[in-house]
């Protein structure tokens with residue numbers, strides 16, 4: 001048997017829609033795989049009642065098929081499904097690394113990124129890699145059609161997860177089809193600032209670089225209390241706030257000593273609009289680990 005832990009991730013970071021991602025040091029999924037004649041799936045843990053065990057409908061079934069690696073796969077969910085924290089990517093990445101090891105396929109983590117992304121296609125209809133790349137490689141990742149580059153950044157974060165369900169498919173439907181040249185220039189500037197901030201491990205630059213005028217405002221409409229929570233986090237000292245992935249989680253970047261205050265302010269702001277939430281005080285972390 002092979003066991004792999006793969007972390008939650010946060011994609012987009014505002015200005016890097018479908019490109020940027022970070023691994024979070026918590027929460028995480030744990031996946032156990034054992035050789036079998038055909039793939040069967042068992043799911044336990046947070047939100048497991050919502051996850052199909054049919055290999056044709058579960059992300060890890062697609063990964064097992066892509067690696068031609070039938071197995072009994074047990075997923076212990078630590079990342080809530082439809083959270084905006086890369087729940088399906090954590091399972092896909094863990095399964096890809098575990099099955100690669102179980103069957104001695106010899107693929108590198110970089111080579112496993114498109115295979116794990118096949119799992120993403122099962123849930124969102126598109127095989128984007130901005131969650132599976134950091135889940136496998138760790139750090140801050142830039143996933144483009146040229147491949148993935150990664151920076152071992154160390155940035156404190158707060159991820160606040162409300163009890164709201166936003167499906168990735170719905171969140172993709174509201175993305176504007178076009179953007180003006182002014183918004184394009186703004187986005188490029190902010191994305192570049194964010195990348196420099198990651199290289200310098202500077203939360204202020206990362207926070208400034210999260211600002212996005214195109215995708216985030218459309219998606220914020222799907223999250224009850226987004227404006228209130230964002231304002232509260234900034235007032236409590238956050239350097240930047242944005243929607244995490246497709247939402248509904250909201251991600252704040254701040255100094256390490258500000259995380260407790262920022263997390264409390266975000267939870268209180270959700271409470272003020274009658275939404276229950278939980279907050280993870282976290283940071284940019286490492287990729288999937290084989291036990």
Ligand code: HSE
Nearest residue numbers: 011018130168245246
């Ligand atoms: N980049 C993707 C999106 C990540 O925002 O739709 C969601 O899984």
